[in-house]
Amino acid sequence: MRLHWKPRVVLGALAVALALPTQAKQNLSQHLNPEAASSYAQRDKVVSSKSMVVTAHPLASRAGLRMLEQGGSAVDAAIASQLVLGLVEPQSSGVGGGGFLLMFQPKSGLLSYDGRETVPAASSLDRFELDGKTMSFKQAVNSGRSVGVPGLMRALELMHQDGGVLPWAQLFDPAIELAEGGFEVSPRLHALIADNPELADKAATRAYFLDGQGKPWPVGHRLHNKEYAQVLRVLAKYGAQAFYSGDLARDMVAAVEADPIAGDLTESDLRDYRALRREPLCMDWQQWALCGMAPPSSGPISVMQMLGILQHTPIASANPQSAEAIHYFSEAGRLAFADRDAWVADPAFVSVPQQALLAPEYLKSRAALIQADRSMGHAQPGKPLADSQAATDNTPELPSTTHVSVADANGQVVSMTTSVESAFGSKIMVRGFLLNNQLTDFALSPKDEMGRLSVNRVEPGKRPRSSMAPMIVMQDGRPVIAVGSPGGSAIIPYVAQALTGMLIWNLDAQEAVSLPHYGSRNWATELEAGASVTEQSQALRAMGHEVREQPFPSGTHVIRWTKEGLEAGVDPRREGLALGQ
Template sequence: MQPTAFARPHPSLRPASVLGVVVSAALLAACTAPSKDGAPTLAYQIPAQPEGSSGYTEKPGWATEKFAVAAANPLATDAGYQVLKAGGTAMDAAIAVQMVLGLVEPQSSGIGGGAFLLHAAGSKVEAYDGRETAPAAATENLFLKADGKPMAFHEAVVGGRSVGTPGAVRMLELAHQEHGKLPWASLLEPAIQLAEQGFKVSPRLHTLLGNDKFLSADPVARAYFYGADGKPLPVGTVLKNPEYAQVLRAIAKDGSKALHEGPVAQAIVDKVRSHPTNPGVLSVQDLARYQPQKRAALCHDWNLPANAQGMTARSYQICGFPPPSSGAIAVGQILGILGHTPAATMALGPDGLPTADWLHFYTEASRLAFADRALYVADPDFVQAPGGNWLNLLDNRYLQSRAQLIGQQSMKVAQAGNPAAYKVSHAPMPEQIEYGTSHISIVDAHGNALAMTTTIEDQFGSRQMVKGFLLNNELTDFSMAPKAADGQPIANRVQPGKRPRSSMAPTLVFDKATGQLVMSAGSPGGAQIIHYTAKTLQGVLGWGLTPQQAINLPNFSSLNGPSLLEAQRFPATTVEALKTRGAEVKEQELTSGLQAITRGTAHGKTFWFGGADPRREGVVMGD
C-alpha cells in the first residue's frame, strides 16, 4: 500500500492530531520472492531517478502506517524502502541506505568512514560505535608544524595525514549479525546495481564539486568526478562506478574482512602513505585490528512543563550516543538548562518563529554546554568522565546551577562547570572547524527503530579516492594542538588507537510513562549538529510541530562565541533584540540535513510522521 496524501497541516496543529502531507512515492516498490527456506528475499529494482535541489526546496512532510525510512538522497531512501517492503528490519534497511549513500552522496559518508548507530528493539536501546581510530603510529604532535604551531585546517585535511582507520562497515556487520533478517549480501545489491548501471549526478553533488578547491588535485577523484575540461560533471550525467561495485561484491561475499584485509586494505594504506606532500601513517595492521564497540546508550529524562504553546506537562526519555560523541551530552545539557529558565514555557512568536527572548536563553544555554564539551568530552577509553559518570554532566541539580548563570545580558563566552567536584586535569580544547556527515532514521514493521549518523568528516573527506570510494579525514576531529599554552594536556588530543571526539547526535526519544518510541532524529553539520538536533526536539516535543515543520524552522546556535542565525530567516527586530542583550550576532548559512520520524495519531489511528530537510535532497518513504 502506498501512503495516501492528506491536506497540509496548519502550523498550530500537532503531530498527534493531524497528518502531514504525504508525497506519493513514484519510485518503484520492491519485488519479493520466497527463498528456499521460506524467508523473504530482496529483489532490488533501480527506480526512476528524480533530480533534487542543492538549494532550499519546500517539502510537505510524510505520514505512513507500517514503516518509514528517511535519508539524505532519494535513491538511498528508496533502497531502504525496498528492503523494508521485502520484510527486512530497520538494520537491514540502514545497511542498504549507507551503501547507496556512499555512491550517490560520496561527499558526506561511505565505507571509507565511520558511524554512530542507535538501535531500539522495543524500549531496549543499544549503541554501536563505528568511529574511526587513530593509527598505532600516530602521535599527539601529528598536526604540529616544524615551528610547533598547529597546521591550518585544510593543510592538515588534504592528503593521507588526516585519515583514520575506517569503522562503518565492520560496525554495520556486527549490528546486522544481531538485528538483521535479510542476507547481508542482498543488502549491498542496490548499491552494486546502481554503481554498475549508473546514477544521475544530483544538483547538490554537482554544486559541491564545483565549489571544492582540493578534490581535483587527486588524479583518481579528478578522473571520476570531473570532465576532460576540468569542470564537474553536469547535473543529470549518468555516472558509473565499477570499482566501488567490485569492492562491494567482495564485502558482500566475505564481509568486512574484504575491506580491512587483503588488496583493498593494502590499496588504502598505499594511498595514505604515498601522498606526495602530506602522507599519513595508517597501516594494514591498523585496518586488520579495528574493532567496533558496543556502548551503553546515554539516556536521560526530559521533563517539560505546560507551556504557552498549549502543550500539557509531559515527560520523555532521550537516548543518544555517549562519548566519544559530544552530541547527546550537549543536546541534553542545552534542553535541560532551558528547563530551568523562563524559556521552558515560552511559545513560538506570532510569526511562527522562535522569539528573541527564547533565543537569548537558548544561546546562553549553548555557551554553557559547549564550555563543558570543550573541557571534558573525549574517547572514554582514554579520558575519565567527571566523577566517573558522563550522566553527571546531565544531573538536574547541576543543570539548574548552570541555568542560574544566565542573566538578562549575554555572557558572550562561558566557562566550564564542575558537576562532581572533579579534579580537572585537562585544558579546554579550542574550537575547531567540523563539517560533513549524513543522517538516517528508520522505523520498521517489526517494532525496531534506529538513528544513525555517518561520516567521512569534511566535504569529500581527505580528498583521497581509492577503489571507487573516498577516505575520511576524521583525525582532524582531534585537537590540532595537544596541549594548552601552560602545558596542560587537552583531553581530545591525538593518541594511538584513540577515537576522535564527535558532534554526531543520533537520537531516539521514548514516552517516559509507556516506554514507547516517539521519535528518531539527527542531522549532519559538524558542531552545529547539536543545535540542529536540539531545535528539532524542541520543535516537535516542546512546541507540538510536525517533524517537517520543526525541521523547516530557521537554524540558530552558539558554539560559545557569537550567536549564529540562519541568514535571511529571522526578522531584523530579532537580530537587534539579541544585540541589545550584548550578544555578537552573525547571520550565515547554517545548512542542516535533518531527518526525523515521529509517532502520532490521527482519526483514531497511529501513524509515523516523517520530515526531511528542505536544505538538502532527502526524502521519506514508507507504507
Template sequence: MRLAPLATLCTLALLTAACGSSHPPAALAPEIGTGYRSGLQPVHAKRHMAAAANPLATAAGLEMLRKGGSAIDAAVAMQAVLTLVEPQSSGIGGGAFILYWDGRQVQAYDGRETAPQGANAMQFLKPDGTPMAFAQAQIGGLSVGVPGALKALELAHRQHGKLPWKTLFGPAIELARNGFAVSPRLHALIAADRFIARSPELARYLLTPEGKPLPVGSQLKNPALADTLQAIASEGADALYQGRLAQAITRQVNRHANPGSLALKDLAGYRAVERQPVCADYKQWRICGMPPPSSGGVAVLQTLGILEALGQRDPRLNIAGMPPVPAATPAGLTPDANAVHLVAEAERLAYADRAQYLADPGFVPVNVKGLTSSVYLAERARLIGERSMGHAEAGVPPGANLALAPDRSPLRISTSQVSVVDGLGGALSMTTSVEAAFGSHLLVEGFLLNNQLTDFSFIPEEHGLPVANRIEPGKRPRSSMAPTLVFERASGQLVATLGSPGGSQIIQYVNKALLGLLDWKLDPQAAVDLPNFGSRNVQTEVEAGLMGPQIIQQLRARGHEVAEMEMTSGTQVIVRDGEGWAAGADPRREGSAAGD
C-alpha cells in the same frame, strides 16, 4: 618535540581568535547551502518509514523494509547507496554512530574511526610548533583514520538483521554499475571544492575531461565501487579490513605527498564498540543519545536540562511558552527572540563543557553522570540572565577531572543522517560521516577515505595540561554527531527518531528539532523547516535569510554578537503519529522520507 609557547601557537591566523583562556574556539565556515525547498509536507505511513539524505538511499531503505527487513537492514542498504551518491558526506571509508531500539532496549554502536598506531600528538603541528592550516592537514593520508562505519553496521546487523547481509547491497551495486544522475547538491559541492582538481583519481571521477564539474543530471558510473560492494556483500565487512582492499587503502594513504601512518595491522585490528547510551528525562519524555566519544548526546541533554531548570525556576522562562511566530521568510515561521536567547545561552554552557571534558572514554575519564546531573545543570542555568554572557567557561560537575586543558581547535563540518522505523517494532538513528567535504580526497577502489583525524585537537596541551581530545594511537576523535531517540516516560513508547549532519552545529540542529517537536508541538516537517540558530560558544548564529530581522535586532539589544550564516542542516525526523508515523526531511538538502 617540545610544544611552542602558547603565544607562539596563537600566531596562526586560523586559531588567533581561539587562544587565551577567555576566548572560545574558532569556527570554520559551514558547509555550503544549495537552496531551501519551501512547501514540503510531512510524509505519512502506517507500517514503516525510511528517511535519508538522498532519495535513492531512501528508496533502498524502503525496499529492505518491504522485504520484511529490520531498521538495521534498511540502514546498511542506505549507507551503501550514500557511499555512491553522496560521497562528499559519508561512506564506507568513514565512520558512524548508530542508536538502535529493538522494542525493548536502546543500544549504541560506535563505528567512529581510530587513530593509527603510528599517529602522534604532534602530527598536525608544523616544524616551528604552530598548527597546520586545516586544508594542509586534511588533504592526503595524514588525516585518515581507520574507517569504522561498516564494522558498526555489521555488528548491529548480527544482532538485529532479518535479511541476509548480501541482499542489502543489491541496490547500491546496481546503481554503481548502471549509473545515477548527478544531483544539484553533488554538482555544487564539486564546483566549490578547489582540491578535487589536485587529486588525480578524484578528478578523473568527478570532473569532465576539460576539468569542469560534472553537470547536473549527467550519468555517473562507479564500477570499482560496485566490485568493492560485491566483495563486502559476499565476504562481510572483513573484505574491507583485510586482503586486497586493505592493501589498496594503506598504499593510497602512504604514497601521498602528505602521507599518513595507516598500516595493515590498524585495519585488521579495528573493532566497533557497543556502548551504553546516554539517556535523561526531559519533562514528560525520555531522551536517549550517543555517548562519548561523541559529544552530541551529552551536549543535547545538557542543553535541554538547562532549559528545563530555567522553566522550573521561573515559569516565565519555560521554553514551551515561547513558540515560533509567523514570518515573511521561506520557512514561514521564525523563532521567538526570548527562545533564541535562552537556547543560545544554554548551548554556550554545553559547548564550554564539551571543550573541557569530552573525548574518547577509553583514554580520558568522562564524567557523563556528573555532566548530565539535574543538580549540576540547575547550577549552570543560574548563569543565564537577561543579557548574553558572550562566552561561557566550563563548569565543575561532581567528580570533574580538572587536570585537563580546554580544546580550542576550530569547529568543523560535513556528515549525513539516516532515520528508520520498521514494521517489527524497531527504530534506528544513524549519523555517518567522512568529516570534511570529500574527506581526505583519497579515492580508493571507488570510495573516499575520511579525514577524521582532523577532529582531534591540533594542539595537544596548554599550560602544561593535556587536552582531552589530543591525538593518541588507537584513540577515537571526539564528535558532535547526535543520533537521538525520544520516548514517553510514562509508557516507554517510542516517540521519535532523529538526527542531523552539520559538524559541530549538529547539536544546535538536533536541539531545535526537539524543541519544535516536543515543546512547540510542530509537525516533523515544520520542526525541521524552522530557521536554525544557536551558539557554539562563539557568536550567536542565526540562519541567513530565514531569521526575521526584528529577532536579530532584539538579540543584539540583549548583548548578542549575531552572525548571520548558512546553516546547512540535513535533519531527518520520524515521529509517531497516532497509529502510524510522520516524517520530515530537511529542505536545505535533497533528502526525502518514504514509507507504507
C-alpha cells in the same frame, strides 16, 4: 539494471530541485534555499501507518524501502540506504568513514554501536606538526595524516548481526545496481564538487568527479562507479573482514602513504580495528527519556544538557522565532559547548563525567547563569565534580555527514549518523570510495594556551570526539522520536532545536526540522542566512549578543510516533526523501 521500488508515501526535501539547473549554479557554501528556511510551515507533513525511511537522498530512501518490502528489518533498510549514500552522496559518508548507530528492538531495548575511526598505532602527539609548527587546518584536512582507521563497515556488520533479517549480501543489491548502471549527478553534488577545488589536486578524484576539461560533471550527467560496485560485491560475499585485510587494505595503506603529506595507516591498524557495542546514554527529562550515543560522541550529551538547561527558562512560552527564544536557546548552547570542549573525549583514554554533567542539580546551576536580558558572551566550563579542572579545546568540526532514520512494522528503529568528516573527506580515493579525514576532529595542538593537555588530544588507538547525535526519545519503554542530523559541531543545536520544537513547542516533525536555525557554539550567536530570524539581529545585539548570519546546511531527519501513525520530518535544506508503507 534499474532500481525498482513501489513507494506508498513520498516526500522530497528538495525533490523539485533535482530538476532545476539554477540550483546547481549556487556556491555550495550557500547550499540551502533561503525561502525554504524562512518559515517552519512551508511543507505538509507526511504520515505512514506501518514503516518509514528518511534519508538525505531519494535513491537511498528507495533502497531502504526496497529492503522493507522484501521483508527486511529497519536495520536491513538502514544498511542498504547507507551503501547507496556512499555512492550518491560521497561528500558526506561512505565505507571509508565511520559513524554512530542507535537501534531499538522491542525485546532487547536500546543498543548502540560505535564505528568511530581510530588513530593509527604509530601516531604521536605531534601528528599535526610540520617543520616544527602546527599545521593549518586546511593542510591537515587534505592530507594523509587526517585519515583514521575506517569503522563503518565493522559497525554495520555488528548491527546486522543483532538486528538484521535479510541476508547480508542482499543489502548490497541496490548500491551495486546504481554503481554499475549509473546515477544522475544532483544539483547539490554538482555544486559541492564545484566548491571543492582540491578534488582536482589528486588523480583519482579528478578523474571521477571532473570532466576532461577539469570541470564538475553537469547536473543530470550519468555517473558510473564500477570500482565501487566491485568493492561492494567483495564485501557482500565475504563480509566486513574483506575491507580490513587483503588487497583492499593494502590499497588503502598505499594511498595514504603516497599522499604528499603522508599518513601512517598500516595493514595491522586495519586488521585490528573493532567496532564497539556501547551502553546508550539516557537522561530522564519531563515525561520522556532522551537517549543517544555515549562518548566519544559529544552530541547526545550536549543536546541533553541543552534540554536540561532550557527547562529552567521561560522558553516554552516564547515564539519559536522570537529574540527571546533565540536568546535562551543560544545561552544554553554556550553552556553545553563549554562543557563539551572541556570534558568529553574517548572514555577509553579519559574519565568523562557524563552522569555528573547530566545531574539535575548541576544543570539547574548552569541554567542559573543565564540572564533574561543579557548574553553571557563566552561561557566557561562548569565543575561537574568538585576536584575537576578543564583544558580548553576549540577543535573545528566540519559539516559533511549524513543521517538516516528508519522504523519498521515490527517495532525496530534505527537512528544512524555517519561521516567522512569534511566534504569529500581527505580527498584520497581508493577503488571508488573516499577515505575520511576524521583525525582533524582531534585538537591539532595537544596543549591549550595554558599548557594543559587537551582531553581530545591525539593518542594511538584513540577515537576522536564527535558531535554526531543519533538519538531516540523514549516514553513508557517505547520510541516516540528518532532524530539526528549532519552538520559538524552544528549537529548539536540542530538536534536540540528539533527536539525543542517537538517537545516544548508542540510542533509536528516537519515544522520542527523546517524551523530557521539559530544558536551558539560558545562563540557568536549564529542566525541562518536568508531566514526570517535575521530580523531579530538588532534586538539580540541590544542584549549583548555578537550576531553572525551564515548558511546552516543541516540535514535533520525525524520519525515521530503519533496517534495518526509514523510522521516524517525531512530537512528542506537537502535532497532528502521520506518513504513509508
